[in-house]
Amino acid sequence: MKYIDEFRDGELAKNLAASIGAAVEPGRSYSFMEFCGGHTHAISRYGLSDLLPPTIRMVHGPGCPVCVLPIGRVDMAIDLALKQGVILCTYGDTLRIPASDGLSLMKAKARGGDIRMVYSTIDALQIARDNPDREVVFFAIGFETTTPPTAVAIQQAETEGLSNFSVLCCHVLTPSAISNILESPEVRQWGTVPLDGFIGPAHVSTVIGSRPYEFFAEEYRKPVVIAGFEPLDVMQAILMLVRQVNEGRAEVENEFSRAVSRDGNLKAQDRVAEVFELRREFEWRGLSVVPYSALKIRQKYAAFDAERRFKLDYRSVPDNKACDCGAILRGVKKPQDCKLFGTVCTPENPIGSCMVSSEGACAAHYSYGRYKDAA
Amino acid sequence: MANVKRGYVRPLDLKQGRVDLTHGSGGRSMVQLISELFAKHLGNEYLGQGNDGAVLPAPTIGGRAGRLVMSTDCHVVSPLFFPGGDIGCLSVHGTINDVAVMGATPLYLAAGFVLEEGFPLADLARIVESMAQAAREAGVPVVTGDTKVVERGKGDGVFITTTGVGVLPDGLELGGSRARPGDAVIISGCLGDHGVAIMSKRENLSFDAPIESDTAALHGLIAAMLATGADLRCLRDPTRGGLAATLNEIAGQSGVGMMLHEKAIPVKQVVAAACEFLGLDPLYVANEGKLIAICAADDTARVLDAMRAHPLGREAALIGEVIADDHHFVQLTTAFGGRRIVDWLAGDQLPRIC
Numbered sequence: 001m002k003y004i005d006e007f008r009d010g011e012l013a014k015n016l017a018a019s020i021g022a023a024v025e026p027g028r029s030y031s032f033m034e035f036c037g038g039h040t041h042a043i044s045r046y047g048l049s050d051l052l053p054p055t056i057r058m059v060h061g062p063g064c065p066v067c068v069l070p071i072g073r074v075d076m077a078i079d080l081a082l083k084q085g086v087i088l089c090t091y092g093d094t095l096r097i098p099a100s101d102g103l104s105l106m107k108a109k110a111r112g113g114d115i116r117m118v119y120s121t122i123d124a125l126q127i128a129r130d131n132p133d134r135e136v137v138f139f140a141i142g143f144e145t146t147t148p149p150t151a152v153a154i155q156q157a158e159t160e161g162l163s164n165f166s167v168l169c170c171h172v173l174t175p176s177a178i179s180n181i182l183e184s185p186e187v188r189q190w191g192t193v194p195l196d197g198f199i200g201p202a203h204v205s206t207v208i209g210s211r212p213y214e215f216f217a218e219e220y221r222k223p224v225v226i227a228g229f230e231p232l233d234v235m236q237a238i239l240m241l242v243r244q245v246n247e248g249r250a251e252v253e254n255e256f257s258r259a260v261s262r263d264g265n266l267k268a269q270d271r272v273a274e275v276f277e278l279r280r281e282f283e284w285r286g287l288s289v290v291p292y293s294a295l296k297i298r299q300k301y302a303a304f305d306a307e308r309r310f311k312l313d314y315r316s317v318p319d320n321k322a323c324d325c326g327a328i329l330r331g332v333k334k335p336q337d338c339k340l341f342g343t344v345c346t347p348e349n350p351i352g353s354c355m356v357s358s359e360g361a362c363a364a365h366y367s368y369g370r371y372k373d374a375a
Numbered sequence: 376m377a378n379v380k381r382g383y384v385r386p387l388d389l390k391q392g393r394v395d396l397t398h399g400s401g402g403r404s405m406v407q408l409i410s411e412l413f414a415k416h417l418g419n420e421y422l423g424q425g426n427d428g429a430v431l432p433a434p435t436i437g438g439r440a441g442r443l444v445m446s447t448d449c450h451v452v453s454p455l456f457f458p459g460g461d462i463g464c465l466s467v468h469g470t471i472n473d474v475a476v477m478g479a480t481p482l483y484l485a486a487g488f489v490l491e492e493g494f495p496l497a498d499l500a501r502i503v504e505s506m507a508q509a510a511r512e513a514g515v516p517v518v519t520g521d522t523k524v525v526e527r528g529k530g531d532g533v534f535i536t537t538t539g540v541g542v543l544p545d546g547l548e549l550g551g552s553r554a555r556p557g558d559a560v561i562i563s564g565c566l567g568d569h570g571v572a573i574m575s576k577r578e579n580l581s582f583d584a585p586i587e588s589d590t591a592a593l594h595g596l597i598a599a600m601l602a603t604g605a606d607l608r609c610l611r612d613p614t615r616g617g618l619a620a621t622l623n624e625i626a627g628q629s630g631v632g633m634m635l636h637e638k639a640i641p642v643k644q645v646v647a648a649a650c651e652f653l654g655l656d657p658l659y660v661a662n663e664g665k666l667i668a669i670c671a672a673d674d675t676a677r678v679l680d681a682m683r684a685h686p687l688g689r690e691a692a693l694i695g696e697v698i699a700d701d702h703h704f705v706q707l708t709t710a711f712g713g714r715r716i717v718d719w720l721a722g723d724q725l726p727r728i729c
Contacts, residue, residue: 367721
């Protein structure tokens with residue numbers, strides 16, 4: 001595949017691995033957090049860690065939209081489908097997130113909920129047009145990458161007067177999550193989670209640009225490299241981070257210059273700003289309540305806000321006590337450290353959210369990396 | 376008495392007509408549907424017996440009595456018509472393949488139809504014609520069948536169940552528990568064609584991919600492989616769950632592991648591209664005309680030569696080997712230079728989000 005295979009080339013990978021091997025300083029260890037689940041997936045799927053020297057540890061971050069969605073939010077969506085009888089549309093992976101009472105959207109569907117998987121907000125709008133007598137709710141989740149399409153859908157619905165369409169908005173923000181991790185006692189005070197730098201998600205930065213990361217680099221003295229999702233992108237980013245650490249630099253560098261600029265996509269940012277505003281606080285799985293870390297729909301578009309329209313109240317629901325997803329999402333624990341991992345918690349029957357999406361740290365390790373535990 | 380007029384029976388309207396509940400009620404309409412559609416296209420001396428069951432000659436192979444192999448398969452594919460095939464030919468190929476991978480020569484098929492009230496007879500006729508053609512080409516007749524009609528909304532157009540019977544010579548043993556460390560893992564051609572062809576036509580996802588389902592009957596290819604006398608351990612057709620599911624199944628049954636090599640696994644560019652943007656892995660996508668063969672390593676070349684000489688095995692490739700592994704992991708060396716597990720599929724393959 002043109003423009004894909006070039007970034008998965010085994011020979012180039014060998015060369016890059018050799019450069020990384022030559023760059024790491026003897027006696028020094030490096031811990032880098034790949035924030036985004038897309039990177040976690042790429043690292044596991046291509047067996048990338050086999051090419052890295054043992055002194056480089058990749059810490060899986062909380063950037064998997066399915067993993068950080070708290071039980072209470074999924075419960076709201078299930079309620080809409082089962083009790084309010086709406087047609088609930090959402091993206092694929094969301095269907096499997098475990099919620100209260102042993103339910104998930106997939107299981108709610110089997111109980112008669114009209115729950116439909118869509119590939120884009122365009123499909124959700126079409127479902128609303130095709131079913132004028134039914135309420136259609138788009139359960140919107142994801143980071144900055146999926147936010148502009150939701151904004152456009154709401155504006156489109158307004159233009160068309162599509163009054164049976166609304167959005168249950170659960171969009172979250174990357175920079176707030178990163179600063180939450182950097183402020184956590186494990187990183188800041190106790191140093192139990194050594195973090196020498198971040199790999200930033202390129203898809204998010206195609207929208208928000210690289211500028212929002214400049215604050216972290218400066219304030220927390222942590223280098224950030226914004227990288228694409230092909231395995232060579234990730235390798236290149238690791239090399240760039242190793243060099244920054246060696247040279248004592250803490251800068252924002254852009255590996256994904258083929259699509260990311262410093263300012264990002266201004267048009268998309270404008271649309272998002274027109275439709276959404278910051279939520280005072282939002283509960284994340286693993287990070288608990290994080291101030292100003294998510295978006296809600298502005299008063300101007302209140303008619304399209306499912307929370308207002310259906311008078312939904314958010315109820316926080318604690319995770320299973322034995323589940324270590326929280327610590328795993330903060331990089332404090334590895335999936336193998338959790339008692340439930342691979343025993344009662346498997347991709348077929350996930351207890352915690354990290355086992356749901358193949359971007360989740362637990363599912364990625366279970367599905368792709370388990371042979372390492374057997375050795 | 377001699378003056379009773381023969382009643383006029385209006386023939387089935389195969390252009391505008393639809394399945395209605397009387398077609399399943401056991402009355403004249405049902406007889407008409409069977410005679411004007413099923414018997415017309417699928418007819419043969421056994422089906423023509425017209426009894427509740429078909430009386431068949433005792434199967435022999437090479438003039439000697441053999442053992443029977445029997446398999447059944449339900450077909451619920453949606454959409455019913457897809458690039459490269461339809462539910463009709465698929466239901467013939469699928470069951471023939473399940474019998475053939477046991478090493479047996481497929482002899483007869485039975486077909487059960489569940490029709491939904493309102494289903495266009497024209498579509499049903501297309502499906503039955505396609506079945507008839509597939510059965511004719513494969514040389515495996517449909518010898519008995521059944522039809523039921525369910526109310527509108529209680530089915531999805533047409534469901535077809537086919538059952539196949541074949542005969543297996545004494546001495547030939549193929550099975551999922553026979554793989555041994557050192558054996559070769561061979562695939563007959565490119566992976567994922569069927570699954571991607573189907574997905575390209577799903578209602579919320581239509582995209583134009585020049586790709587056709589690989590649906591095909593594999594008994595000819597298998598006969599050619601058996602004729603080499605090679606030490607074949609196990610044959611399977613990697614349908615639902617793709618290569619990954621089939622190899623995990625064999626690894627578990629045989630108590631072994633597998634090591635595959637990504638670079639060696641044939642996947643068409645268009646399939647790889649479709650999987651890429653849908654967030655799917657071709658190793659998990661369904662095939663309907665592909666074969667996995669596990670054979671003794673020494674016989675690899677012989678088996679590959681025989682496969683490549685057959686039209687359905689032209690792109691056959693050695694993709695890995697069986698290894699000793701108490702965990703029964705199927706592993707893969709990636710083209711990138713790393714290693715990973717190729718696990719069972721968990722649930723459905725769902726697209727990732729962002």
